[in-house]
Amino acid sequence: MAALTASNGNPVQSGLTAVIIVALVFSCFYSFSQAQARQVFTPSDKFSIPQLNGTISFAFNGSFSSAKLENDTWVFNDLRFNISRPLGNLKVSSENSNMTIYSYQANNFFGRSVFLRSNVNGVGTQMVNLGLNVSKPTSPSEWTVTILGPDGNTVFLAENEGWKLLPDDTMVVTGITGNLSIVHYNFGVNINGNLPFYQAHSIAIITGIVLAITVAVAVVIKIKVRKD
């Protein structure tokens, strides 16, 4: 039974490894096992905003945990399409137009962008709040608003050329019809142009130093091996 003793080590370590792997795998699926009561919707469902003469709809079948009309704005919680991962929370309003949302990502687990892609029917105003969890208001330079031009190419709209940003990060789009895409990029870092040279170029300097050390060590080893 010597193989099972802790002093031998390896069987114990292998067992621990197996336990860790199994625990990790099972924990991954734990979060998905908690089902909630949800309300479903289909592309034919219209979420109307009577005061503003507008509607909101979705291009795919999906569901949400709750939805309510507050101050002429639809607030959807835990929204998801059947064909995609959870989309997040969304506040959206449409005036004198019908807005069909066909892609939306508020909680982006991978990248640093959140976005809403939609089709707007009717010339009016749309207000979208993607629920950004940021400590201070975002800058318009972090936002990209695009439409599909008549030749099929993407047209990027500058600020105040059809859109503006409110202090609470609500995007207000006016006078746009057709395919509308709103993307926010959370770069998370600010460029400080006033940094001293060694800080502004530290990665290049460190890479150069590492390269020089590597070459120097390699040369020393080469000489040492040759002597031996």
Added chain:
Amino acid sequence: MSLVNSPTLIILAYALIVAVGIVAILKFSKDKTRKITSLRLFIQIAAVFAVFMGLLIGPFNQPGSIFYPLGISPRDHLIGSEILGNQFPDGISLPILACYYPNGRTVTCAIWQLQAYIFPFWNYPRGYEVIYSTSGLEKIGIVIGMLVVASVILGRLFCGWLCPFGLYQDLLTRIRKSARRRHLSFSEKTNTKLGQSRFIIIAIFMILSVIFASYAILGTEVIPGTKLGGPQGTEAGIVSNINEPFCLVCPMRPLCILIESAIGQMNYSYISQIVYGPGWISGFYLTSINLAILVAITILALAYRRFWCRICPLGGLTALFSSFTPFKQIALTKLQKDEHKCTKCGVCKRVCPTQATAMYAQKGGDVTESRCMLCARCVEICPYEGALKFKFAGKTLMTSRNWLPENKPESSQNS
């Protein structure tokens, strides 16, 4: 940052698991002709999980999951943006096909970086979800510096032991073997030409990147539609589908995207910012050229061992910085031959996945050549004690052993 709220915990746990695995293989693997192969397979699989860890963990760090305290996926926060900052936010350059598209900013394929920093991000402050504070030339300098360091230290060991696409080809080889089909081999002349084609492929795609970036570099738009910039510093004006021309023909990208889609983790945010309109997914990520090349490479890799590695431009770059003078003189990882112990049996060149011949043809000493991926299969299979050695920094890590009964000395056979 506390340890609990850091990806460090996951990295440490993962490193521990890999270390235990390596020790277990070294300790318990009895077959001397398969021991290194088993170790290599384990390390290849571990490397795939390490490279794509962000992709694998990302979906699970939601409320209720044990990964939730880690915050946003390590994909974005492990090495790239958080440590290298906006000077080099796309991650450490490595000479493996760690495809940028699903992988993000932990480690990144150096070919993607070289193309992207020539075009479209030559002196352009805004990348894919990142901001650059460095110039195009500085970023390219950093990539080449990292490549040279990696190549001098480990050489093409990256190809043999760490590259995810190398693992894919090795798995294809295993499938072929399980079907009891023999591999095909190229003639020496054809194989040499294939090896040389790597450098032509690099040159073509780098020249293409410079042509596309002509407006940014020279102020002249050689190809219409390649002018950068737009309202609010967006990417307007870039002809998106030629951003990184090599990636359009690289078989690794569609493979990654197919796997990513298959496990339900397709990254829509990357697509949405690039291509719009009907068919936008297929328009950028899965071009018919991409898919056709993946299918072709898959078929060829089934027939010829490690076919892609013979023409891989990234492998060519690594070879350039490790197998040719002056880098060859200082390369730390080497294959060495003792000509006095070699009987010219030829088993080494028969088992070599890329049909390298230096370890057979050359007399002795350093037999590492540009086609050699340092997989050490020849060291493992060579039946003559000490005839072939795998060395790092002058130290022997692996050496060929007497595993044929007739090669063993009398005393050891009797014992």
